[in-house]
Amino acid sequence: MAATIYPDYPPALTSDQSGYLLSNLKDWSILNGLAVRPSPAFVSREIDPSGSLAVTAPLTLFPSLFPRVCFDEARAIQTGYNELYAAIAGDETWLKEIVEEIAQVDEFIAKLWQVHLAVKREGYTQDLSLGLFRSDYMVHRDPLNSAAEPQIRQVEFNTIASSFGGLAAKVSALHRHLLQIQAFPPTQLDLITANNLPDNLSVQSLSRGLATAHKAYGNCVSEPNRPLCILFIVQSPENNIFDQHALSNELWTNHGIPTFRVAYGNILRHTSVAHSFPTRPLIYSPPNLPSSYEVTTCYFRAGYSPAEYPDDTAWSARLHLERSAAIKCPSILTHLAGSKKIQQILATPSSTYLERFLARSRAISDTTAVASRIRATFAAMYPLDSSPAGRHAASLATSPHESAAYVLKPQREGGGNNIYGTKIPAFLKSLGDDELKWKGYVLMELIEPPSLRNTIFRNGEVKSGEVIGELGVYGVCLWRNGKDKHKDKVEILENFEAGHLLRTKGRESEEGGVAAGFGSVDSVCLIEI
Amino acid sequence: MAATIYPDYPPALTSDQSGYLLSNLKDWSILNGLAVRPSPAFVSREIDPSGSLAVTAPLTLFPSLFPRVCFDEARAIQTGYNELYAAIAGDETWLKEIVEEIAQVDEFIAKLWQVHLAVKREGYTQDLSLGLFRSDYMVHRDPLNSAAEPQIRQVEFNTIASSFGGLAAKVSALHRHLLQIQAFPPTQLDLITANNLPDNLSVQSLSRGLATAHKAYGNCVSEPNRPLCILFIVQSPENNIFDQHALSNELWTNHGIPTFRVAYGNILRHTSVAHSFPTRPLIYSPPNLPSSYEVTTCYFRAGYSPAEYPDDTAWSARLHLERSAAIKCPSILTHLAGSKKIQQILATPSSTYLERFLARSRAISDTTAVASRIRATFAAMYPLDSSPAGRHAASLATSPHESAAYVLKPQREGGGNNIYGTKIPAFLKSLGDDELKWKGYVLMELIEPPSLRNTIFRNGEVKSGEVIGELGVYGVCLWRNGKDKHKDKVEILENFEAGHLLRTKGRESEEGGVAAGFGSVDSVCLIEI
CATH class of the missing domain: 3.30.1490.50 (Glutathione synthase lid domain)
Structure with missing residues (x-):
């Protein structure tokens, strides 16, 4: 695509231009919290024992070219995807079949399912579920038909701990700023224009999703009456912490909602379930305060990887949260709905599950049309x-x-x-x-992504070369699980597309170029193609 | 003061409380650009050759206690101080006498004066002057009368390169945030309340000052018609760069005004005076762009220290800017007005210069009252x-x-x-x-400042102990110098107080405590006293 149609993108820079672009990128990023904690490989613990250093997040110097038609389609179908996964998470019978099948090869999935079963036996007390999803795509060009329009192909659908929403909006703003200050040298094609750099509201939108769940939770049910809060369940240490703080900061500042962070390993130490109340409210007792909070929403930025469950205590912690009255983002069933096996089943040629699930949500009138647009994003999986x-x-x-x-x-x-x-x-x-x-x-x-070039700035190193981009579209969905005879129906309470993310990495190891896996956060420069 | 009346301030922290406070302070500061580039002593150039690391600016954990009566008075008299220094800068005859007297012992002052003389011979073409001032005070308590009200005593008045205005507002916001998230443990006295942590609009106000000058400059006078810009004259390298970017970012974002940075040593390389126009407009040619800008305002964040003038080229650069049509912040005469000798003359007991200068500006009706309030802030100087x-x-x-x-x-x-x-x-x-x-x-x-305690976080180190605070009040003043028979009158076009800064440093070397000079940016917690 770009390498053939726009071979001169990104434009070459003189040393003055490169100096101007880089110094502004480095300064703006820190001024605006577009940062990460440096890895120990970059800055050793001995140099910064208190962990107070930060560094510009890995970024591309230029926004990467991205077909507008693909970008628009990916955003347009996000609400359909949100409903699809809400419906899947709501179909326990179907999930059970699948889990039982893969339990033999995947102990992690099996254990997640056991957590669900344990809570089911006791009875769920929270029928609301929140999804902060991200659907990831690559642009695909039919290798046998170079005249065909580029299309998006889904790489995966994330139902837990979708990251980078806090940084993604800032990268879009950074590239707009660099445009404004003329850090991108003018070229004949004039591709980088304000019109081609779309707004990205990922921070506001994802925070709004959490705020919506917080409000939907209702009043404090425990006694004495406690203030309400949202709990971020996090890994520790976390280098990508400013990504998460962008959301908590927004929740404090623009929604007035208290948020706290609890490391996964400290869940049982700092939270408790108030058993004297039938709904089992979750109480968070900040170690630094005499008072405690009732948790409306558990936002998981941890707990998605088998390595985080080294022992039974880790599983007890997950069970502990799942059986509480807090709205989980995501619930165990929603977490399971994001497993690769589900993606594969949906994408298996001739499968009709899409239509079946989309029919479960009452919000979509034209199930067939939505299913067909979603199906068009699948790479065949077997x-x-x-x-x-x-x-x-x-x-x-x-x-x-x-x-x-x-x-x-x-x-x-x-x-x-x-x-x-x-x-x-x-x-x-x-x-x-x-x-x-x-x-x-x-x-x-x-998936055959087009050849693109860009320059990545990461840990102070600048590398140019061939890159691959992956577009993520965020989605927020709050739904109520059906009950009794409607138990496989879901009632969608909130459903919106919530911003986007472009991640760009080196295509392959090249001498002096971008090494494979040299990943970065990027933004899109839309092109007509 | 505090150590006697509020001996328990700041409150002692448990290890959980300290951990919560520090981790939030470290994260919020980076999220919001309250940062500096680490010094080479902290992070060596070999580890970060591209200079992409940043670290939390040196900060106090708690806002320092400060008498409300002193704070209010310091802010209230700032517009009087602004007019005073505008009038001093406008009185060339008086400045001449003083400069001639100290020229024998101060070559730097003498050379600044020569720059003025050279421009005077040629004729000034810009009659507007901008001051972004900062008046620094300590709280003084009469050592012989412990019942006396605390008063402010001026340490110095800065007319050039007043720094930390970009960070000061953010420290105030940080301490407010820490209050909001309950990072300050509740105490019986309840000193840290929203009501005692005043708003600080230094970023908006100082930027508004620059924007006002930019607009007052008028249209482009050079040909071809060029876009207008503000030029930041800076040191290189500059660790306190985010302080400056807070202002330039505000100018771009909220005023739509292009700003550029030129290292002092590059002035002659990147700017030129368009001599074919009688007013001598200053042209800035960004090395990264084919186009050029006409400079409305030169904002000096460099050029104030003798060490920055190692040779004649540095003096030529200063002359070059001074003779141009750009509004200088500050002009040479304003820079000279801030010299210690002037402060000493004003503060010499029995001096009546205050009344004389304040009478020069038409904006103040009650010269005597203002003069007396200003005089009350002077420590006697001889x-x-x-x-x-x-x-x-x-x-x-x-x-x-x-x-x-x-x-x-x-x-x-x-x-x-x-x-x-x-x-x-x-x-x-x-x-x-x-x-x-x-x-x-x-x-x-x-000046006998009260004994205070605080904890300073600097370069990842935490030190508690006795500290001294210095309050700076920013002032913005745009004025027009008088002409002909009104040549020692100044016409004040804009005059406002522009936020504040508290800097806190270790009082003296103590074993394990805050070392003397272990400085930090702080905010005020106002107390009634």
């Missing part, structure tokens, strides 16, 4: 099992020729690396004919 | 010369007993250290009877 789709997948994956168009991804959350293209047949051979091992993987159509 | 005041001073300064109440300060700008109290007689003896050497010093009444 299980490696004994189903017809699975047998077809096995034939593709073991073919030295056809495997080139696919990637093999582990089912297990947070488990291992992807296997690409023609390396797949040999890898599958190494698994032998152990059916269980094969079922641990999903075969996915490779 | 020349060490052959005048009656000088002879009196010599007798005080050489007395082993009476010298205890004084400090000896060098006249020369940026020259050497102060000599305190009973060390003065021996020091003067070491000068011999060289009259010129004696004239290089001013004898000033020692």
Whole structure:
């Protein structure tokens, strides 16, 4: 795409231009909290034992070119995606089948399910669920038809701890600022214009989502009457802390809502469930204060990775929160709805689950049209099992020729690396004919993102070269789970698109260029294509 | 004061309270650009060659107690001070006498004067002057009368490069935020309340001052028609850069005014005077752009220290700006008006200059009342010369007993250290009877600031102990110099108080406490006293 149609993007810089751009980028980012704590590899603990240093977040110097048609479509279908995942999270019967199937290969999913079952036995006391979702896409161009319009292909749908919403809006603002101060040298094409740099309201929108849940919780139910708060469940240490503080700051400043942070490992120490009240309100007792708060909403920025559950205490903590009256963002079922297996089932060619789930929410009138637009964003995904789709997948994956168009991804959350293209047949051979091992993987159509160039500034290093961008669209959804005979219906209370994120990383290791995985936060410069 | 009346301030913290306060202080500061670049002593150049790290600015954990009566008075008289210094800068005849007297001992002042003379010969083309002033005070309590009300005593009046206005408002906001999130443990006295933490609009107000000058400049006079800009004349490198960017960011964002930064050493390289236009407009040619700007206002954040003028080129650069049509903040005469010698002349007991100068500005109706309030802020200052005041001073300064109440300060700008109290007689003896050497010093009444305690966070280190606070009040003044027979009149176009700053530093070296000079930015917690 860009490398062919816009080969001169981004424009080359003279040393004066580069100095001006970089110094303004470095200063503006710190002035506006577009920062991270430096990694220990960059600044050792001995130099900064109190952890008071910060550094410009990894950023691109230029906004990356992105087809407007793709950007608009990704944003337009976000509310449909929100409803889809709310409906999936609401269908316990269906989730049970899937979880039971993958429980054999994925202990993490199995344990999450057990948490749900335990709360179910006792009875859920909170029927509201909040999703702060992010749907991630790459631009795909049919490799066999270069005249075809670019399309978006979903990489994954995040239902827990979707990050970078606090920084994404600031990167968009940074690139607009750099445009305003003429840090981008004028070029003949004039691609970087205010019109092509869309607003990004991720900070306000995600915070509004949390504030909406906070209000929907209602009044304090415990006694004595306590103030209400939102609890951020976080990792510790957390280098990406300013991303999270952008939201808590907004909640304090513009919504007047108290927020606190609790490290995952401290949940049981600092929170309790008030058992004398039938709804089981969650009480947070700040270690620094004599008073306590009732928690309206638990916002998980931790707890998504198996490594965070080293022992039973970690699982007890999750159960403890799940059975409380606090609105969870996300609930266990919503967390499970985001598993790769679900994505694969939805994206399996010939599946009709999309229509089935979208029909569950009353807000969408034209289910078929929405389902078809969502389906158009799927890269085909196949299980490696004994189903017809699975047998077809096995034939593709073991073919030295056809495997080139696919990637093999582990089912297990947070488990291992992807296997690409023609390396797949040999890898599958190494698994032998152990059916269980094969079922641990999903075969996915490779997305062919266009060739782009950009310059990434990360930890003080500047690297230019070929990059790949991944667009994330945030979505906020607050819903009420159905009850009794309507128990697989969900009532959508709030549903909106909530800003976007472009992440850009080095395409592959190049001598002197952007190393693969040299990731950064970026913004879009929209192009007509 | 506080140590006696409020001995329990600031409150002691448990380790949980301290952890909560510090982590929020560290995070909020970076989120909001309340930062500095770390010094090379903290982070070496090898670790961060691109200079992309930042650190929380040196801050106090708590707002320091400050008598409300002193705070209110300091703010109330700022517009009077603004007019006073505008009038002094407008009285070339008077300045000439003083400069000629101190030229023998202060080459820097002499050279600044020569720049003025050179422009005067050619003819000034800009009759507007902008002052972004800061008047610094300490609280003084009469050591012989502990029942007396605390009063403010002026330490100095800054007419050039008054710094920290960009950070001061943010420290006030930080302490308010820490109050809001209950990071200050509740105490019986309840001193830290929203009511006692005044608003601080230094960022908006100082930026508004620059914007006012920018507008008052009028239209572009050079051809071809150029966009207008404000030029920040800066030091390089500058660790306190976010202080300056807070203002430039406000000018861009809320006034739509382009600002650029030019290192003092690059003035002649990047600016030129368009000589074909009689008013000599100043043209700035950004090295990164093909286009150029006409400069409405030169805002000096450099050029105030003799060390910045190592050679004739540096003086040529100052002359170059001074003779241009840009409004200078400050002009050479305004810069000179801020010299210590002027402060000393105003504060010499029995001087009537205050009334004389205040009568020059038409805005003040009751000159006598304003003069008397301003005079009440002076610590007595004496020349060490052959005048009656000088002879009196010599007798005080050489007395082993009476010298205890004084400090000896060098006249020369940026020259050497102060000599305190009973060390003065021996020091003067070491000068011999060289009259010129004696004239290089001013004898000033020692200000007796109250004992306070606070905790300072600086470069990741936390130190608690006795501290001294210095309140700065910012003032903005835009005036038009008189012409012809009104040439010593000034017409005040804009005059307002522009926020405040509390700087707090260790009172003296204490084992494990706040080391002397361990300075920080603070905010006031007002107390009735």
